[in-house]
Amino acid sequence: MSQPTGTERSDDETRGPLSNWVDSAIKNPKKVYRAMFYVVVIFFLFTTLFPLYWLTMIALSNSNRVSEGVGLLPAGFDPSSFVEIFQQIPLHLYLFNSFVFATLTTIFVLIVASLAGYAFGRLEFRGKRTLLLTVLIISFFPPAAFFIPLFQLFTQQIAFLGLTPPELYSTPGGVVVPLSAIFMPLAIFILTTFYSQIPDGLEDAARIEGTTRLGALFRVIIPLSAPGVATAGILTFIAVYNEFFFSFLMTGTAAQDWAPIVDGIISYQSQFQVRYDLMAAASIVAVVPVAILVVVAQEKIVSGLTSGALKE
Amino acid sequence: MATEQRQQQQGWNPVSRVLNWMEQLSEEAYAYLLLAPAFLVLFTIALWPLWRTFRVSLFADNLFGAAKTGEFVGLQNYIEVLTNQNPLLSRPLIDLTGGTPFFRQALLVTLAFAVISVVFETLIGFGQAYIMSKEYRGRRWVRVAIILPWAIPIVIQGMLFFLLFNPSVGFLSDPLQAIGLFGSNPLTSSTNAFVIVTVADIWKTSAFMALLILAGMQSIDKSLYDVAEVAGASPWQRFRHITLPLIFPALMVAMLFRTIDAMRIYGIIEASGAGCGTVPSLSCLVVDTMFGVTQAYASAATIAFITASIIALVIGGYLVVLKLSPEGSYQ
Numbered sequence: 001m002s003q004p005t006g007t008e009r010s011d012d013e014t015r016g017p018l019s020n021w022v023d024s025a026i027k028n029p030k031k032v033y034r035a036m037f038y039v040v041v042i043f044f045l046f047t048t049l050f051p052l053y054w055l056t057m058i059a060l061s062n063s064n065r066v067s068e069g070v071g072l073l074p075a076g077f078d079p080s081s082f083v084e085i086f087q088q089i090p091l092h093l094y095l096f097n098s099f100v101f102a103t104l105t106t107i108f109v110l111i112v113a114s115l116a117g118y119a120f121g122r123l124e125f126r127g128k129r130t131l132l133l134t135v136l137i138i139s140f141f142p143p144a145a146f147f148i149p150l151f152q153l154f155t156q157q158i159a160f161l162g163l164t165p166p167e168l169y170s171t172p173g174g175v176v177v178p179l180s181a182i183f184m185p186l187a188i189f190i191l192t193t194f195y196s197q198i199p200d201g202l203e204d205a206a207r208i209e210g211t212t213r214l215g216a217l218f219r220v221i222i223p224l225s226a227p228g229v230a231t232a233g234i235l236t237f238i239a240v241y242n243e244f245f246f247s248f249l250m251t252g253t254a255a256q257d258w259a260p261i262v263d264g265i266i267s268y269q270s271q272f273q274v275r276y277d278l279m280a281a282a283s284i285v286a287v288v289p290v291a292i293l294v295v296v297a298q299e300k301i302v303s304g305l306t307s308g309a310l311k312e
Numbered sequence: 313m314a315t316e317q318r319q320q321q322q323g324w325n326p327v328s329r330v331l332n333w334m335e336q337l338s339e340e341a342y343a344y345l346l347l348a349p350a351f352l353v354l355f356t357i358a359l360w361p362l363w364r365t366f367r368v369s370l371f372a373d374n375l376f377g378a379a380k381t382g383e384f385v386g387l388q389n390y391i392e393v394l395t396n397q398n399p400l401l402s403r404p405l406i407d408l409t410g411g412t413p414f415f416r417q418a419l420l421v422t423l424a425f426a427v428i429s430v431v432f433e434t435l436i437g438f439g440q441a442y443i444m445s446k447e448y449r450g451r452r453w454v455r456v457a458i459i460l461p462w463a464i465p466i467v468i469q470g471m472l473f474f475l476l477f478n479p480s481v482g483f484l485s486d487p488l489q490a491i492g493l494f495g496s497n498p499l500t501s502s503t504n505a506f507v508i509v510t511v512a513d514i515w516k517t518s519a520f521m522a523l524l525i526l527a528g529m530q531s532i533d534k535s536l537y538d539v540a541e542v543a544g545a546s547p548w549q550r551f552r553h554i555t556l557p558l559i560f561p562a563l564m565v566a567m568l569f570r571t572i573d574a575m576r577i578y579g580i581i582e583a584s585g586a587g588c589g590t591v592p593s594l595s596c597l598v599v600d601t602m603f604g605v606t607q608a609y610a611s612a613a614t615i616a617f618i619t620a621s622i623i624a625l626v627i628g629g630y631l632v633v634l635k636l637s638p639e640g641s642y643q
Contacts, residue, residue: 033547037443037446040439040443041443041454044439044440044443044454044457044458045454045457045458047515048457048458048460048461048515048519049457049460051461051472051476051515052460052461052464052472054476055472055475058475058481066481067480067481068480069480069481069482069483070481070483071483111349112349112350112353113350115346115347115349115350116346116347116349116350116351118346119342119343119344119346119347120347123339123340123342123343123346124339124340124343125339125340125343125344126340128343131347131351134354134359135350135354136568136627137620137624138354138358138359138362139569139572140572140619140620140623140624140627141358141362141616141617141619141620142576142578142594142595142598142599142616142619142620143576143578143595144595144598144599144602144612144616145361145362145365145598145613145616145617145619145620146357146358146361146362146365147361147602148361148364148365148368148602148609149360149361149364149365150357150361153361160356160360177357178357180353180357181353181354181356181357181358182357182358184350184353184354185569186569188350189565189568189569190524190527190562190565193561193562193565194527194531194562197531197561212331212334212335213331213334213335213342214331214334215331227527227530227531228527228531230527231523231524231527234523235520235523235524238462238463241463241465242463242464242465242466243466244465244466244467244578244579244582244583245578245579261465261467262465262467265465265467265468265471266467276475276481279471279475280471280475283464283468283471283472286465286468287460287463287464287465287468290463290464290465291456291460291463293463294456294459294460294463295452295456299452
């Protein structure tokens with residue numbers, strides 16, 4: 001060991017691959033970091049994916065044999081549950097409704113929160129802290145605290161400042177409007193944080209070039225904060241798609257009444273005898289569209305537009 | 313010359329006229345203008361319903377009449393709920409006499425859940441963000457796999473964990489029972505169901521932390537790391553002196569909103585089949601009192617406001633820490 005060059009070769013032959021690896025690792029610690037890194041990667045892949053793999057195995061099981069227990073392989077291979085879920089209810093319509101809610105809310109929240117985030121992040125004005133704190137405090141309340149007055153308003157039982165809005169219950173508005181308000185605080189805080197980190201010089205340069213105030217926001221600040229905007233957008237979209245409370249209570253239970261995926265999944269639990277394989281299959285079908293969205297959108301988050309010379 | 317021409321054209325176009333008008337505003341007026349849409353929405357959809365709910369909490373419950381509330385009682389609802397004297401609650405908010413088990417008191421369950429889940433989600437989120445930020449083959453799919461649980465609707469997350477711990481279908485309850493950690497039907501025991509709900513939440517929500525931390529990491533200038541490496545900084549030193557201070561604002565926003573969310577935990581409790589009777593969180597108590605057998609609106613409104621006040625206290629603590637910390641230049 002004390003004379004490495006002379007003895008290394010014979011060590012290789014006598015001590016096996018593991019101790020060789022340990023030897024080289026001691027000389028080159030980077031190798032250890034790399035190995036540890038891959039162990040962590042595999043660990044996270046396993047913990048996040050295994051439950052979903054197992055759910056797929058339940059969906060592929062034979063409906064009569066599910067209750068025997070499902071392990072690494074399905075209990076009796078039978079993929080027909082993926083067809084049956086669509087025969088029982090129009091699952092695709094429930095999915096469509098959820099997508100409409102999530103898309104509309106995300107667009108609305110991103111526009112409104114961008115304007116607010118710019119004001120909070122880059123402008124000085126009186127009452128800034130108070131207003132920012134108001135935004136934060138709104139998110140302290142459980143959704144149930146908003147529910148009864150909004151439900152009465154949306155079913156036209158009461159008026160708001162003397163105005164009665166059109167009946168929003170069982171329309172996209174009935175879900176999009178409250179969820180926009182509920183998820184807006186998070187978007188405002190994310191965008192405020194990211195916008196405030198853009199150096200002033202870049203915005204000033206654009207203004208000197210003749211860009212309007214609003215133009216500076218949309219052509220300079222927002223593009224430079226692309227990871228932040230994409231993150232806020234994805235978080236909002238997914239949060240709406242996943243939302244439980246308003247989606248469930250502000251619509252009827254049929255797909256024609258704009259019921260979202262929550263109602264679709266629940267109807268497998270209530271309508272028929274307990275069919276775990278159908279519940280699992282419907283869950284997987286509901287997850288696939290969001291998964292595709294995640295694949296597409298995650299590129300945006302890490303596009304690294306703000307890295308390099310743009311940062312001070 | 314080109315700019316002159318453009319300015320002349322702007323006089324004609326109504327859009328340009330609005331843009332021109334914006335140029336004339338003072339910074340303060342411009343800020344208020346930009347905030348107007350957000351506050352219009354927040355006022356109508358959030359503050360106005362909250363004001364109505366708050367008013368209801370000052371009246372007595374009226375369980376049998378057409379009107380949901382009776383006479384004005386001031387803060388009496390608040391006193392009754394906090395001293396565990398409100399007979400309409402399915403579980404006490406807090407029972408100082410010690411007559412109720414720990415995991416049956418809404419406040420204690422909620423606080424325990426918030427602390428445990430936020431700590432684990434932050435640590436795991438860091439790990440996940442780190443491996444999502446490195447360059448290697450197949451990174452794209454690793455990222456997707458890590459974000460995937462966060463994209464899963466709560467109903468489905470609930471069903472997944474219901475099935476995993478279901479004594480007949482699932483494979484987790486038998487071994488955990490064999491080593492004596494869980495009882496024979498874990499989802500009906502308050503302590504076991506608490507663990508299941510917490511694990512389910514960590515499984516799903518770590519990705520939320522990871523995404524925000526990752527977005528913060530992506531905004532760091534890469535050359536800082538090159539300089540540090542040349543200077544001989546170890547990976548830990550690079551993390552401690554470059555990554556951590558620079559992502560601190562994003563990390564704080566993430567932890568702040570995670571804590572708020574954790575303290576309002578509700579969906580997964582119902583969806584996993586544990587139920588609000590077994591794991592009585594604060595939000596559970598609001599929903600149970602409002603829509604359950606009693607339909608006591610005033611009591612429910614009271615608990616909603618107490619919940620918000622408790623969250624305000626916790627978040628106040630965060631903001632104080634943020635102010636005192638050396639990196640707390642944010643805001």
